[in-house]
Every structure is written in structure tokens, then in C-alpha cells.
Amino acid sequence: MTTKKFLLQEADIPTRWYNIAADMINKPRPLLNPATKEPIAASDLYPLFARALADQEMNQTDAWIDIPEEVRDMYKVWRPTPLVRAYGLEKALDTTARIYFKNESVSPVGSHKLNSALAQAYFCKQEGVTNITTETGAGQWGAALSYAAKAFGLELAVYMVKVSYHQKPYRRSIMQTFGAQVIASPSMSTKSGRAILTDNPNYQGSLGTAISEAVELAMQTPNCKYTLGSVLNHVMLHQTVIGLEAEKQMEMAGDYPDIIIGCFGGGSNFSGIAFPFLRHKLKEGKDIRVIAAEPSSCPKLTRGEFQYDFGDEAGYTPLLPMFTLGHTFAPANIHAGGLRYHGAGAIVSQLRSDGLLEAVDIPQLETFDAATLFARAEGIIPAPESAHAIAAAISEALKAKEAGASPVILFNLSGHGLLDMAAYDQYLAGDLTNYELTDKDLNATLASLEKII
Amino acid sequence: MTTKKFLLQEADIPTRWYNIAADMINKPRPLLNPATKEPIAASDLYPLFARALADQEMNQTDAWIDIPEEVRDMYKVWRPTPLVRAYGLEKALDTTARIYFKNESVSPVGSHKLNSALAQAYFCKQEGVTNITTETGAGQWGAALSYAAKAFGLELAVYMVKVSYHQKPYRRSIMQTFGAQVIASPSMSTKSGRAILTDNPNYQGSLGTAISEAVELAMQTPNCKYTLGSVLNHVMLHQTVIGLEAEKQMEMAGDYPDIIIGCFGGGSNFSGIAFPFLRHKLKEGKDIRVIAAEPSSCPKLTRGEFQYDFGDEAGYTPLLPMFTLGHTFAPANIHAGGLRYHGAGAIVSQLRSDGLLEAVDIPQLETFDAATLFARAEGIIPAPESAHAIAAAISEALKAKEAGASPVILFNLSGHGLLDMAAYDQYLAGDLTNYELTDKDLNATLASLEKII
Numbered sequence: 001m002t003t004k005k006f007l008l009q010e011a012d013i014p015t016r017w018y019n020i021a022a023d024m025i026n027k028p029r030p031l032l033n034p035a036t037k038e039p040i041a042a043s044d045l046y047p048l049f050a051r052a053l054a055d056q057e058m059n060q061t062d063a064w065i066d067i068p069e070e071v072r073d074m075y076k077v078w079r080p081t082p083l084v085r086a087y088g089l090e091k092a093l094d095t096t097a098r099i100y101f102k103n104e105s106v107s108p109v110g111s112h113k114l115n116s117a118l119a120q121a122y123f124c125k126q127e128g129v130t131n132i133t134t135e136t137g138a139g140q141w142g143a144a145l146s147y148a149a150k151a152f153g154l155e156l157a158v159y160m161v162k163v164s165y166h167q168k169p170y171r172r173s174i175m176q177t178f179g180a181q182v183i184a185s186p187s188m189s190t191k192s193g194r195a196i197l198t199d200n201p202n203y204q205g206s207l208g209t210a211i212s213e214a215v216e217l218a219m220q221t222p223n224c225k226y227t228l229g230s231v232l233n234h235v236m237l238h239q240t241v242i243g244l245e246a247e248k249q250m251e252m253a254g255d256y257p258d259i260i261i262g263c264f265g266g267g268s269n270f271s272g273i274a275f276p277f278l279r280h281k282l283k284e285g286k287d288i289r290v291i292a293a294e295p296s297s298c299p300k301l302t303r304g305e306f307q308y309d310f311g312d313e314a315g316y317t318p319l320l321p322m323f324t325l326g327h328t329f330a331p332a333n334i335h336a337g338g339l340r341y342h343g344a345g346a347i348v349s350q351l352r353s354d355g356l357l358e359a360v361d362i363p364q365l366e367t368f369d370a371a372t373l374f375a376r377a378e379g380i381i382p383a384p385e386s387a388h389a390i391a392a393a394i395s396e397a398l399k400a401k402e403a404g405a406s407p408v409i410l411f412n413l414s415g416h417g418l419l420d421m422a423a424y425d426q427y428l429a430g431d432l433t434n435y436e437l438t439d440k441d442l443n444a445t446l447a448s449l450e451k452i453i
Numbered sequence: 454m455t456t457k458k459f460l461l462q463e464a465d466i467p468t469r470w471y472n473i474a475a476d477m478i479n480k481p482r483p484l485l486n487p488a489t490k491e492p493i494a495a496s497d498l499y500p501l502f503a504r505a506l507a508d509q510e511m512n513q514t515d516a517w518i519d520i521p522e523e524v525r526d527m528y529k530v531w532r533p534t535p536l537v538r539a540y541g542l543e544k545a546l547d548t549t550a551r552i553y554f555k556n557e558s559v560s561p562v563g564s565h566k567l568n569s570a571l572a573q574a575y576f577c578k579q580e581g582v583t584n585i586t587t588e589t590g591a592g593q594w595g596a597a598l599s600y601a602a603k604a605f606g607l608e609l610a611v612y613m614v615k616v617s618y619h620q621k622p623y624r625r626s627i628m629q630t631f632g633a634q635v636i637a638s639p640s641m642s643t644k645s646g647r648a649i650l651t652d653n654p655n656y657q658g659s660l661g662t663a664i665s666e667a668v669e670l671a672m673q674t675p676n677c678k679y680t681l682g683s684v685l686n687h688v689m690l691h692q693t694v695i696g697l698e699a700e701k702q703m704e705m706a707g708d709y710p711d712i713i714i715g716c717f718g719g720g721s722n723f724s725g726i727a728f729p730f731l732r733h734k735l736k737e738g739k740d741i742r743v744i745a746a747e748p749s750s751c752p753k754l755t756r757g758e759f760q761y762d763f764g765d766e767a768g769y770t771p772l773l774p775m776f777t778l779g780h781t782f783a784p785a786n787i788h789a790g791g792l793r794y795h796g797a798g799a800i801v802s803q804l805r806s807d808g809l810l811e812a813v814d815i816p817q818l819e820t821f822d823a824a825t826l827f828a829r830a831e832g833i834i835p836a837p838e839s840a841h842a843i844a845a846a847i848s849e850a851l852k853a854k855e856a857g858a859s860p861v862i863l864f865n866l867s868g869h870g871l872l873d874m875a876a877y878d879q880y881l882a883g884d885l886t887n888y889e890l891t892d893k894d895l896n897a898t899l900a901s902l903e904k905i906i
Binding site for chain 1: 457458460463517529530557560562563579599603604622623624627629630631730828829832833834867871872874875877878881
């Protein structure tokens with residue numbers, strides 16, 4: 001369990017976010033109005049999102065966006081985060097690879113989500129917004145936004161997927177401790193919620209339904225905006241502080257990553273670690289491999305289709321260009337709740353389509369094997385989501401050993417698993433299973449896609 | 454929630470532990486053999502503890518003990534920990550006091566317990582020990598020792614108080630994830646456990662019973678030693694890295710604490726933050742106040758008696774000079790499980806007797822009021838144990854405000870509460886109660902004490 005941290009000073013916290021869209025040769029495709037199929041403008045998003053965030057969403061020209069001093073001040077609560085040379089893991093694998101991880105689990109809410117939550121809360125506050133809404137599945141995003149809302153004096157209502165509301169009561173408690181309202185979704189507080197409950201009173205909810213409720217509440221509440229923790233370009237933007245810090249830290253370590261790995265749900269932590277390194281691939285042709293690690297039960301990048309699709313189940317959002325499994329896709333109930341989303345964001349999808357990144361899909365049991373090995377070797381219990389990145393890193397390290405190669409592998413530890421111990425319990429008891437996604441089930445939801453691309 | 458961290462470098466991790474016993478004018482009283490009432494020697498402890506630890510326990514001459522490089526290397530995993538100026542809390546209280554806290558919650562197991570766990574595991578390993586045993590209540594110590602045992606390649610058996618084993622399943626899962634054996638106590642695996650279960654098959658256990666089982670297993674297992682997470686002098690010694698770092702960080706902040714506060718169970722985190730500062734009171738007469746914050750349901754320092762008593766319920770240990778409530782005292786079932794211990798360590802008890810430190814006792818509800826206020830102001834959800842220190846700090850800050858004074862208050866945030874959210878749930882729902890300790894109940898257990906002092 002020997003280890004080595006590379007630590008930066010507060011002055012090293014980035015002063016600007018990196019906007020990869022500005023450097024992409026093939027720009028991400030535009031969002032479309034579902035009725036007209038025409039591209040929408042930033043102003044079309046103003047009713048729903050803070051203007052600054054809508055503008056960031058559409059910005060394809062400025063490679064660098066200043067981080068407001070108030071946001072950077074809040075980053076100082078836990079940033080810069082450590083980069084760790086995983087000697088313990090290397091030893092356990094007896095690999096010739098050099099493995100590093102960026103430890104985003106040290107944030108007060110336990111994950112990288114706070115990087116964007118603080119930015120979104122700040123911009124809302126700046127524009128006179130008093131109330132915000134959001135949805136959350138496992139609760140990592142909801143917990144982060146609850147913290148950020150409290151930090152910037154906003155009222156927050158979180159629609160939490162009902163099955164998680166009951167299964168992960170402690171992330172709900174965290175949100176409530178920070179002062180947020182948490183509503184199990186579907187609920188009777190919105191038209192979309194009531195409609196679903198009338199139809200099926202025992203429905204346990206989905207992220208798509210929760211988004212619909214959060215959007216609806218935001219539209220009906222004065223001075224209220226909606227916020228989202230992944231998928232959208234401005235969320236990826238805020239997360240680039242991860243990779244920008246990691247770049248400096250890899251330099252301190254005297255190494256440069258050959259392989260960069262992040263787990264993949266909607267893309268926020270993956271993009272955060274990968275985009276700053278990818279810019280050197282885009283601009284200077286740097287020879288790096290970038291790998292998105294997704295669950296084999298929700299494999300949009302490996303088995304999905306690059307097509308326009310809705311961001312939510314009910315179809316309230318604009319059409320997004322996404323590698324998608326179809327917005328009606330119901331992912332299996334894996335413990336990595338943060339990866340149970342049907343689509344990838346517009347930028348990642350374009351990069352994937354252009355061959356600039358790879359994807360692997362990993363069965364649930366393999367991720368818990370990796371998580372347990374990592375915990376015993378490095379002393380940190382990873383979130384089930386992050387365990388996908390660890391599993392992918394282990395797989396690359398073992399391949400390197402077989403090939404007698406010594407690549408430098410960098411992965412993002414997006415969060416800790418201290419609130420996911422029920423999952424570990426199940427794993428240790430031998431009660432955890434894999435979920436196979438059959439072609440038949442996959443094709444059923446893909447068939448619902450309009451063919452626009 | 455504005456905040457300011459004072460960060461040290463790895464090179465600033467202390468190279469020596471501070472042994473306050475060497476600087477005490479009135480030395481801590483000796484441990485006694487219960488049969489003869491004669492002082493015991495370090496060698497009498499060798500069968501139970503690693504020799505190096507037994508020697509540290511008895512050392513009253515060397516003020517500084519070198520930290521082995523292997524232990525210091527492991528400290529680098531998360532140390533130095535941040536010192537934080539709690540601007541957010543100050544603002545919420547509108548106080549004239551300046552409040553700082555040392556954030557020990559950033560350790561991979563979430564508390565300060567790792568500081569001693571790594572040291573104890575190391576010394577055991579050095580002496581050829583292959584197996585260790587311990588007991589744990591809420592599980593903070595058990596989790597830390599599981600991590601440390603894995604780090605140094607030792608097998609670990611943890612007797613976990615049965616009520617906690619079932620109520621706090623996730624700390625149990627953490628121990629198991631790190632590879633420890635966890636046994637609900639009382640168990641059928643020891644003579645003392647079997648005796649209790651035969652008598653009362655539904656007994657839910659106590660820390661005292663768990664200690665007895667852990668001691669018994671250690672004595673019967675080849676190459677096996679027993680370890681303890683608090684109370685004993687060598688545990689306090691290891692925890693002084695907290696205060697030694699804090700001293701440097703207060704200097705960085707350009708301030709010096711007038712008041713130093715730690716929550717109090719057996720004394721480990723309290724001593725860790727306080728002893729390095731107390732040495733200046735002992736040696737140079739520095740004018741500081743040191744306050745131990747204990748639960749009003751388990752108030753050994755405020756309402757207990759300074760007397761010789763056993764460390765465990767069954768009476769297996771030597772007699773310890775302690776402020777105690779009596780070793781048969783059954784503390785109420787408060788959520789701050791780490792503070793549910795009947796006695797204070799020998800050094801703290803002597804310092805208390807000599808008027809060198811103060812103590813306050815705080816009802817459970819007040820600690821959760823404080824914890825929630827702190828969480829919303831500083832963004833960290835504290836452990837119920839640490840909430841006692843926060844409540845005491847708030848009380849001092851409010852007194853300062855009333856008096857128009859501006860003291861510098863430093864408290865130790867010994868751990869986070871992410872695995873205690875069930876307690877927060879109960880608090881937020883209004884279902885949490887205080888436990889009054891009546892004089893009658895207190896006197897009943899105090900009456901059992903032999904009067905030796």
C-alpha cells in the first residue's frame with residue numbers, strides 16, 4: 001500500500017476552464033428544436049438555464065473561459081486534489097505499467113460533481129435566480145448541488161428517483177442536512193409525475209421521469225432555473241479543472257500518460273480528466289489513448305447509435321446529438337447509479353464518432369473485483385461508478401504486463417464509495433450479479449429513434 | 454461558506470511523536486496489578502501488546518519518540534491534513550471569535566484513528582506478529598485498524614459490539630472490504646462471550662465485553678497481539694501528529710489558539726490536538742484553555758470520580774488511574790458511539806486532576822444542532838463524536854460575542870459523518886432525544902469502585 005501523492009498549491013487551481021469545442025475540427029452537432037428539427041440558439045435555452053450557462057453550452061470559439069473568483073474560492077475548500085502514483089495497485093498486479101490516479105473523492109461531498117455544481121449555482125445566483133431544481137439518481141449530483149446551493153444561498157428542490165430515494169437513504173439525508181428539499185420521483189407535485197402515478201401508482205421512477213419533473217417545476221416557479229449534472233457541454237467545461245490539474249501533476253511526476261481512463265455515465269468526470277489531455281491530441285497530434293469505461297448493462301458508446309435523441313424520457317428537452325441507447329431505454333438496476341443514463345453528451349459523441357476516443361464496457365462483477373483489489377492496495381473504497389475506470393485501468397495494466405510494455409496509465413477516481421457499502425456487502429456475500437443486455441432489448445429501444453443523422 | 458485552508462507539505466509531517474508524560478510535573482499514576490495493587494512493569498504488558506508499544510506506554514522520560522519511516526510513509530497517504538479557518542461558521546454565528554479546525558476527516562477511513570492504527574500495526578509486524586485482535590463500537594477504530602492491518606500484512610479479527618454490528622452495517626462492510634474478520638460480540642468464539650450468551654442469549658453487547666473477547670482471542674492465538682484505539686498512553690502519543698501539524702499551521706495563519714477543543718471518548722483525538730499545545734502551558738506557562746467535550750450521557754470528566762478502575766467490563770485489564778463512571782457503567786445508546794466509554798486515560802485524568810484542562814458535557818440534541826449548522830456553513834458533515842467539539846466551540850464563540858472578546862478557538866474535526874447519516878435522518882425527522890443521567894444511576898456504578906486513590 002506504499003503510495004506517492006503529487007500535491008499542488010492553491011495558486012495552481014486553474015483560473016480558466018478549457019472549452020474543447022473551440023479546438024475540435026468537427027464541431028459538435030447543434031441541439032435541435034424537436035418540432036422544427038432546426039438548430040436552437042443559446043437564447044432558446046435562457047428560460048430553462050442561467051444565461052451564462054446557456055452561452056457556455058453554445059460556445060465553440062473560446063478555448064478558455066475564466067473561472068469566476070467566487071467559484072475558484074469555493075474550489076479552494078478541497079482543490080487542488082491529489083494525483084497519486086498507485087504503487088500499491090502496481091505491486092498487487094505485478095505490472096510493468098506505471099499507474100496514476102487523480103483523486104476527486106476528497107471533495108466534501110465525495111465526488112467530482114461539486115466542480116460543476118458550484119459553477120452552476122454561482123451563475124444562477126449572479127443572474128438573480130433564487131430557486132433551482134434538479135434530478136438525481138444515486139444522489140452524487142444531488143448532494144453536490146445541495147452543498148453548492150447552500151454555499152450561494154439558493155433554494156433547491158431535488159427530484160430523486162424513487163427507488164434510490166428508498167435504497168440510498170443516506171445520500172438523501174446528506175441533501176437534507178445541507179437544507180435541500182428532496183422529493184421522491186415520480187411525485188404528485190408535477191403534471192408529469194401525477195400522470196405517471198395515476199397510470200401506475202407503484203412506479204419506482206427513472207432518471208428520465210425525474211428530469212421531466214425538475215424541468216416542469218423550474219418552468220412554473222418564479223426566479224427558478226433547472227440544472228443538470230452531466231451530459232451538457234457546460235458541465236464538461238466545468239469539470240476540466242480535473243485534467244488541467246492532472247497535467248501539472250504528471251509533469252511533477254516526470255511522466256506523461258499514454259492511456260487516460262474515466263468511467264462513463266453522461267460524461268462529466270470522463271471529460272474532466274480527458275479533455276485537457278485530448279487538446280494535445282487535437283492540436284499537436286500527441287499519441288495518447290483515451291478510454292471511456294461504461295457498464296455492460298448500459299453501453300451507449302460501445303453498442304449505441306450516434307443519433308439525435310431526447311435527454312429525458314418524456315421528451316421535454318431539445319434533441320441532442322448523442323451516442324444513445326434510446327431515451328426510453330431502462331438500464332438494469334446496477335449499483336453504479338451514476339452510469340445508468342441512456343446517452344453520451346454531444347462533444348464526447350462527436351469525438352467518439354471521429355475516432356478520437358475508445359470505449360469499453362465492463363460487467364458489474366468485474367468492477368467490484370477491481371474495486372476490492374484497489375481498496376486493499378490503495379486504502380480507498382471507490383464508488384461503484386469509479387470502479388469501472390479502475391477495472392479498465394487494471395485490464396490495460398495486465399495487457400501491458402503480458403506484452404512486456406510499460407505504459408503510463410492515468411485514471412480518474414471520481415468518487416468514494418462510503419455511501420455505497422450496501423453494494424459491497426452484497427458483493428462480499430456473493431449475492432451480486434451481472435446483467436446481460438440482449439440484442440433484442442437493445443434493438444427495441446433503438447428502433448424508437450428518429451433517423452436524423 | 455467562504456473558507457481558508459492552511460496546507461503543509463509532506464516534509465512537514467512530523468518526524469517524532471510528542472510524549473507529554475516526560476514534561477508533566479505530576480506524572481500519570483502507574484497501572485496496577487489488580488491482585489497485588491502493585492505497579493506493573495512494561496514487561497508485564499508484553500504478552501498482550503507489542504513490546505515497542507508497551508515500552509511507549511510506560512515511557513515518562515523521552516519527550517520525543519521517532520516515528521518509523523514506514524509509518525511516516527503511510528501517513529503521506531493523507532497527511533498533512535488541512536487546518537481550516539471557519540469563516541463560514543464565524544459568519545453564521547456572527548461572532549467576534551476567530552475559529553479554526555483541524556480536519557482529520559480527510560483520512561481514507563474518515564477519522565483520526567488511522568494515526569495510531571498504522572503505528573500499532575507497524576510495531577506488531579516488526580516484532581514478527583502475524584495476527585492482531587481488537588474491539589470496536591461504532592466502527593471508526595475497527596475500520597482504521599483494518600486498513601492498517603492490510604497495509605502491513607497482518608490478519609485482523611475485530612469484535613464489534615453486536616448492536617452496532619447490526620445498526621452500522623456499513624462500517625462493518627468497510628472492515629470486510631479491507632479483508633478483516635468481523636465478529637459480532639458477544640460471540641461463541643470465546644469463553645467470556647459464551648458465558649454471557651449462555652446467561653443471556655439476546656444480549657446486544659458492550660464495548661467492555663468486546664474488549665474481553667478480543668483480549669481472550671489474542672492470548673490464545675500464536676503470534677497474536679491485542680490492540681486498542683484509545684485510552685492508553687501510547688495511543689495518545691501517536692495522535693500528537695494532529696497537534697504538531699496544527700501548531701505549524703496556526704503559525705502560517707498568524708494566530709495562536711486561546712482555546713483548544715476536542716471531543717472526548719477515551720481521549721485519543723482530544724489528546725492528539727491538545728498535548729502539543731499543552732506542552733507550552735506545562736513548560737512556559739502559556740495561557741491557553743483546553744476543553745474536553747463529552748456527552749452528557751457519558752460524563753466521566755465532569756461527573757466521574759478519579760479512581761483506579763478496570764479498562765473493560767469483565768476486569769481482564771490492569772487497573773488504570775482514570776476519571777471513571779465505573780467499568781460496569783452502561784452508557785445510553787447515543788449516536789456518538791465513539792464516546793460511549795466509561796473512563797478517561799491516565800494522562801488526561803492526571804492533567805484534569807491538576808487543573809490543566811477543563812471539561813464540558815453536552816446533550817445529544819445540542820450536538821446535532823451544532824453539526825447541522827456546521828455542515829451548512831462549512832460543507833462538511835461531521836461525525837456525531839466530532840459534533841461535540843463543534844458544539845463546545847460554538848458555545849465559546851457565542852460567549853465571546855456576548856463579552857465582546859475575540860479569542861482564537863481551535864477544535865479538532867476528528868471525523869466525518871458520512872457513515873452516520875441514519876443519525877442525521879433521525880435528527881431531521883425530530884425523532885432524536887436527549888438522555889439524562891440521573892445521580893442515582895451514576896452513583897450505582899461509582900459505588901462499585903475500589904477506593905485506592
